[in-house]
Structures are given as structure tokens and as C-alpha cells.
Amino acid sequence: MITDVVTKENWKRFIREGSLADENISYELVDSWERCKQEGVDPFDGISKSILQPDELQRRVEQNELLISLVETQRNQLHYFLKGWQYVTTLTDKEGYILQNRGEQSVEAKAYDILFIQGSNWGEKEVGTNAIGLAQLYKKPFTVKGYGHFAVASQMWNCAAAPIVDHHNQLIGILNISSPYKPINFNYVLASVKMIADSISLAWRKTMYEDMEQLQKLSCSKNAIICSNDDVICKLPRHLENKYGYMIGEPLDNTISELSLHPVRKPLLINGRSIGYEVYVQEEIKENPVYFAGVTGKSDVFQKVLQDIQKVAATDAAVHIYGETGTGKELVAEAIHRNSERAHQPFVSINCGAIPEQLLESELFGYEPGAFTGAHKNGRKGKLEAANKGTLFLDEIGDMPSSMQVSLLRVLQQKQVTRIGGYKPIPIDVRIISATNVDIRQLVANETMRADLFYRIYGFPIYVPALRQRKEDIPYFIDYYCKENHWYPSWINKLTATFKHGKWTGNIRELFNALDRCRILFPEQTPEEEELYRIISIWDNTEQIRVENNEKEAQSFRNQLEIDKIKQALKKHHNHVPSAAADLNMSRSTLYRKIKKYQL
Numbered sequence: 001m002i003t004d005v006v007t008k009e010n011w012k013r014f015i016r017e018g019s020l021a022d023e024n025i026s027y028e029l030v031d032s033w034e035r036c037k038q039e040g041v042d043p044f045d046g047i048s049k050s051i052l053q054p055d056e057l058q059r060r061v062e063q064n065e066l067l068i069s070l071v072e073t074q075r076n077q078l079h080y081f082l083k084g085w086q087y088v089t090t091l092t093d094k095e096g097y098i099l100q101n102r103g104e105q106s107v108e109a110k111a112y113d114i115l116f117i118q119g120s121n122w123g124e125k126e127v128g129t130n131a132i133g134l135a136q137l138y139k140k141p142f143t144v145k146g147y148g149h150f151a152v153a154s155q156m157w158n159c160a161a162a163p164i165v166d167h168h169n170q171l172i173g174i175l176n177i178s179s180p181y182k183p184i185n186f187n188y189v190l191a192s193v194k195m196i197a198d199s200i201s202l203a204w205r206k207t208m209y210e211d212m213e214q215l216q217k218l219s220c221s222k223n224a225i226i227c228s229n230d231d232v233i234c235k236l237p238r239h240l241e242n243k244y245g246y247m248i249g250e251p252l253d254n255t256i257s258e259l260s261l262h263p264v265r266k267p268l269l270i271n272g273r274s275i276g277y278e279v280y281v282q283e284e285i286k287e288n289p290v291y292f293a294g295v296t297g298k299s300d301v302f303q304k305v306l307q308d309i310q311k312v313a314a315t316d317a318a319v320h321i322y323g324e325t326g327t328g329k330e331l332v333a334e335a336i337h338r339n340s341e342r343a344h345q346p347f348v349s350i351n352c353g354a355i356p357e358q359l360l361e362s363e364l365f366g367y368e369p370g371a372f373t374g375a376h377k378n379g380r381k382g383k384l385e386a387a388n389k390g391t392l393f394l395d396e397i398g399d400m401p402s403s404m405q406v407s408l409l410r411v412l413q414q415k416q417v418t419r420i421g422g423y424k425p426i427p428i429d430v431r432i433i434s435a436t437n438v439d440i441r442q443l444v445a446n447e448t449m450r451a452d453l454f455y456r457i458y459g460f461p462i463y464v465p466a467l468r469q470r471k472e473d474i475p476y477f478i479d480y481y482c483k484e485n486h487w488y489p490s491w492i493n494k495l496t497a498t499f500k501h502g503k504w505t506g507n508i509r510e511l512f513n514a515l516d517r518c519r520i521l522f523p524e525q526t527p528e529e530e531e532l533y534r535i536i537s538i539w540d541n542t543e544q545i546r547v548e549n550n551e552k553e554a555q556s557f558r559n560q561l562e563i564d565k566i567k568q569a570l571k572k573h574h575n576h577v578p579s580a581a582a583d584l585n586m587s588r589s590t591l592y593r594k595i596k597k598y599q600l
């Protein structure tokens with residue numbers, strides 16, 4: 001690395017004979033000279049011909065704004081180290097273009113003579129062996145003095161350069177000190193420049209981590225991923241995380257295919273500096289934006305339910321779901337929970353109508369040891385406590401006894417529950433979703449439901465349509481059922497048509513029950529139509545309708561036959577009605593009546 005030993009004679013001999021036989025000269029320098037020769041660098045020149053146009057220079061300066069500002073913060077320190085020296089400080093980008101050149105006026109003027117100025121490229125290929133070129137190539141500090149430079153332009157200088165690296169240890173720039181040539185030891189300058197370059201690398205690393213922290217605090221737009229400028233994912237919305245998995249800290253391109261990403265990247269600025277960007281995932285999650293653990297189908301009525309789920313899940317409002325039995329109210333409740341911020345907390349459900357009145361209270365509020373005969377000796381948590389931080393689904397809330405409605409209301413108002421037999425209130429944070437099979441407002445009207453509780457739980461009502469209101473979804477349910485049960489009957493089309501076109505009045509639960517019966521009775525063979533209708537027509541009058549339909553069909557078939565026969569006879573007898581009537585074996589007046597009836 002010490003290049004003092006390179007003399008004018010060494011240089012001349014190398015230019016003349018191509019050999020540099022001196023064991024004190026570092027191999028990097030020898031290799032560099034060899035390369036310069038091979039690349040045809042002119043040893044008698046060495047002035048850069050590659051100088052950036054003003055707009056390109058401006059672009060690079062802007063791109064390296066942070067690097068330049070970090071060098072500025074170290075300038076005083078450098079000045080302190082190099083007090084008494086004549087020098088210019090140079091910062092280049094990673095390609096060796098000079099971004100900044102600062103020094104005493106007289107030294108800067110000398111530098112100007114060889115176009116060692118802002119915008120010039122000072123790489124090895126451009127100007128021959130020099131400290132900047134070597135630091136760039138080997139990513140380590142170098143000194144090149146006087147005749148150590150391959151081309152004459154730089155031989156009037158002593159230079160020391162050190163690389164600046166980013167948090168991935170990738171080169172981002174080179175810091176260089178150049179001083180007019182003197183035959184002196186330059187190691188002190190090299191040590192100083194290395195120390196400052198290292199401090200800048202460290203400050204860069206620190207800034208990057210701070211930027212990442214800032215990025216993680218930003219809120220994401222829908223379908224947008226927040227990345228650092230070096231394409232590391234810092235933040236993404238939860239629905240994308242559900243879809244792609246946990247991706248924070250992963251490189252963007254490895255995780256989501258280029259195809260899914262919108263080409264436009266929106267820069268994220270803090271104090272005017274771009275610290276990262278937001279990129280949009282192109283696939284519109286329109287198809288099924290909401291997590292729903294069941295069949296969604298395509299009907300407009302159920303799409304509206306999904307939209308409601310999505311809207312209300314983003315809030316903490318109390319939701320009331322109503323719809324006929326077996327329409328999937330519990331799945332809707334669960335979907336609200338899963339799409340909400342509480343998704344990773346418990347979803348607890350209790351059917352107020354299915355539990356005997358005496359038990360319901362202890363199920364809901366829990367009890368302390370010895371609270372009543374038969375109580376568990378350690379006491380028990382109630383559902384309200386179990387759902388803490390999550391969601392409690394109160395199914396068939398209309399069946400809750402009035403006395404308990406009062407206790408529940410108190411819990412909801414005070415946000416704390418006291419176990420039966422206990423005295424210590426336990427704070428709870430629970431989102432309430434309730435459901436009824438009937439219009440709960442009717443229950444308030446007939447005083448089965450307390451109005452004050454009603455107002456607490458009726459924050460956002462969602463109506464779940466009956467299956468007959470979403471008939472177009474039936475094939476999706478059948479498909480779902482078959483897949484769930486690994487049952488793929490060859491007569492699936494017949495099955496689907498029967499359900500779709502018959503007068504099916506049942507809901508999803510009944511549909512699955514009917515399919516169970518079909519699967520048990522006809523695992524393989526195709527049932528006769530009558531058999532199929534019988535199986536599924538427990539609750540409807542499809543059979544009646546089918547008989548009527550068949551009769552109508554048979555009638556129209558008979559009519560068509562008669563029309564054809566009359567037409568043929570009229571044609572045969574050139575529209576002579578009496579002859580045609582005789583041929584058809586009917587009276588003239590009957591034929592006239594039929595001609596009129598069929599408008600022939």
C-alpha cells in the first residue's frame with residue numbers, strides 16, 4: 001500500500017518496457033498499472049474526458065443528498081485532523097463521479113487545471129491509477145502519491161481515499177483527500193480519511209434504521225406496501241399480510257411478483273427527504289376483499305352483507321345480526337371479528353336460547369368458588385371474561401331473560417364484570433355482536449327486550465338474507481358441500497338443477513341436511529327424478545308444482561301434435577276445410593273451432 005517507493009524511473013521503465021520490477025510496490029498498484037496499459041489509458045494525459053452534463057450532475061447530487069449531508073457533518077472533524085495541510089476534500093458517488101470538491105482556493109485552482117472538478121469521473125479507466133479508483137475497485141483505503149499515479153496529470157498530487165459503505169456493506173461513495181505532491185509520509189492523512197469515511201458509513205447505517213422506524217409508524221393506504229429506499233418491506237396492511245404472510249424485513253421483489261406491483265412508486269418524504277416509498281399491489285382484492293370462512297357466492301344481496309362486514313369490522317361498533325335460522329349469522333359474526341383489529345384475540349360465542357336460564361348467568365358472568373351447590377371448586381371464568389380483548393357473540397339474544405338483560409347492560413356500561421358470588425369487579429374490553437331470528441325491534445315493541453339494552457347492542461344492524469333470496473348462490477353451496485365431503489356424484493348437474501329450479505324454501509343448514517340425505521341414499525347411482533324430489537321436498541311443495549308443470553308440458557305437447565296434423569290435412573286438401581275435416585275424422589265445425597283456437 002505504501003507507494004513512496006515509486007520513482008520517476010520506475011514509471012518511465014514501465015511505460016517503455018512494460019515491467020515494474022520492484023518488490024516494495026503493492027500488488028494492487030502493479031495490477032492497476034497493468035490494467036491501465038491494457039485498457040489503453042494514455043500515461044501522458046490523465047485528464048478526465050468523462051464530465052457530466054449539468055442536469056445529470058444535478059440528478060446525481062440530488063440522488064446522493066443524504067451522503068453529501070453526512071459528509072458535511074464530518075467536515076469540521078476532518079478540518080481539525082488536517083489542520084496545517086494544504087488539501088481538497090473530494091466526495092465521489094459509487095461510480096467515481098465527483099459530487100463535491102472542497103478545499104483552499106489555491107489548491108482547488110490546481111485541481112481545476114487537471115479538471116479534477118465536480119462532475120468529472122475519476123475512475124481508473126478514465127484517468128489511470130489513482131486513490132479514488134483503487135478504493136472504488138478494492139473497497140478499501142489507498143494512498144497513491146506522485147509517480148504512483150499512472151498518468152502525468154495526477155503525478156503532481158498525493159492522494160488518500162477510503163470507501164463509504166451502506167448498511168448492507170455496499171459501496172455508496174468514496175471520500176478522498178488530495179494534496180499537492182511532496183515526498184512525505186501520507187499515512188496520517190490516510191488514517192484520517194479512513195476514520196471519517198467509517199464515521200459516515202456508521203451515520204448512514206443509523207439513519208437507515210431511524211428511517212425504517214419512521215416508515216413503520218406511517219399508516220398504510222389500502223393495498224399499499226411501505227418500503228425503504230433499498231426495497232425492504234417495512235409495513236403492509238393486515239389483509240395483505242393475511243394473503244402473503246409476515247413480510248416485514250423481506251426484500252420486496254422476492255416476496256411479491258413484479259407482475260402484481262403497480263409500476264408507480266410514491267415517494268415518502270420526511271423533512272423533504274425521501275426515506276422510502278409506497279407501492280401498490282395491483283390485484284384488486286375486490287373479488288373477496290373480506291375474510292369469510294364459508295361460501296360467499298355471487299348474489300348481490302350477499303355481496304352487500306360482505307360489504308357491511310368489511311365496513312363495520314374496521315370499527316368497534318356493536319353489531320346486531322338478524323335473519324332466519326340457518327342463514328349463517330354465526331359465520332357473519334365470526335367474519336366481523338376476523339376482519340377487525342381484534343382478529344388475533346378470542347371470538348367467544350354463546351347461544352342465549354339454548355342454555356337453561358339458571359345456567360346462562362354463570363356461563364356469561366362466571367362464578368367464584370362455592371358460589372352455589374354444584375359449582376366447580378376453583379370457580380370459573382364466564383364468557384365475558386373469556387372474550388376479553390376479543391369479541392363476544394350473543395346468539396338468540398332475544399331469549400335472554402329480562403333480569404339478565406339488566407346485568408348485561410350494567411357490564412356493558414361499566415366495562416367490568418363481577419363473577420357470581422364475588423365482589424371484585426374485573427375490567428373487560430369486549431366487542432359485542434348479537435343475533436336474533438326475528439326483528440329485534442318487534443321484541444322491544446312487545447317488551448320482551450329492554451329498550452336500554454337494545455340501544456346498546458343495535459349499533460349497526462346487518463340483515464342476512466334467506467337462501468331463497470339468493471338462489472343463484474345455491475350451486476356454490478352444493479359445490480362447497482361436495483368438496484367438504486369428498487363426494488363427487490356424476491349427476492351433480494341434475495342435483496343442482498333440482499335445487500335451483502324447485503321451490504326450495506330451506507336455508508343453508510337445511511340445504512346441507514338435504515344433501516346429506518342425497519349422499520347417503522345415492523352415493524354413486526343416479527336417483528330417479530321423483531326420488532330426488534322426495535328427498536329434498538320435506539319442507540316445500542315442489543312435488544305439487546312439478547306435477548302441475550308436467551301436466552302443462554304434456555298438454556302443450558298434445559296440442560302441438562294436433563296442430564301438426566291439422567296443418568298437414570289442410571295442406572293436402574289445399575285448405576279445403578270439409579275435406580280436411582273428413583280426413584281428420586272430425587266435424588267441420590270442430591275443425592273451424594280448432595283453426596281459430598290455434599290461429600292457423
Ligand SMILES: Nc1ncnc2c1ncn2[C@@H]1O[C@H](COP(=O)(O)OP(=O)(O)OP(=O)(O)O)[C@@H](O)[C@H]1O
Pocket residue numbers: 293294295296323324325326327328329330331332395436437480508509
Ligand atoms: N356461507 C356459508 N358457507 C358455508 N356454510 C355455511 C354458510 N352459512 C352457514 N353455513 C352453515 O350452515 C349452518 C348454519 O349456520 P349458522 O349456525 O351460522 O346459522 P344461524 O343463522 O346462526 O342459525 P341459528 O339462527 O339457528 O343460530 C352451519 O353449519 C354453518 O356452518
